[in-house]
Amino acid sequence: MAGKIIALACAAGMSTSLLVKKMQDAAKAQGKDYEIFAKSTSEADQMLHATPAPDVLLLGPQVAYQKAQMKKIADSVGIPLDVINMQDYGMMKGDRVLAQAEKLMGL
Numbered sequence: 001m002a003g004k005i006i007a008l009a010c011a012a013g014m015s016t017s018l019l020v021k022k023m024q025d026a027a028k029a030q031g032k033d034y035e036i037f038a039k040s041t042s043e044a045d046q047m048l049h050a051t052p053a054p055d056v057l058l059l060g061p062q063v064a065y066q067k068a069q070m071k072k073i074a075d076s077v078g079i080p081l082d083v084i085n086m087q088d089y090g091m092m093k094g095d096r097v098l099a100q101a102e103k104l105m106g107l
Contacts, residue, residue: 007047008038008084009070010060019084020101022094023101034098041066048077055079056104058097062087080104
């Protein structure tokens with residue numbers, strides 16, 4: 001089982017797939033055993049109540065307008081949430097987005 005679970009959410013769950021791969025590569029290079037995946041925001045409520053639940057949820061910049069709504073759900077189950085930095089997302093900086101997730105998890 002993975003040490004930490006990092007979930008990303010975007011409009012359709014597909015636009016973040018390349019970023020997920022970059023994050024997985026960065027975690028592997030750092031010797032970290034993380035499960036990292038992307039889903040659509042429409043699946044976020046179900047994902048946050050899953051077992052096991054993610055340790056953190058990052059939203060793609062294109063769905064930043066949903067942050068307040070998603071944060072209510074995430075807060076209700078104690079999962080930190082934030083929006084991925086637009087530059088890091090656009091440039092597919094997996095290492096930087098991984099660091100953002102770790103900071104939210106208190107690592």
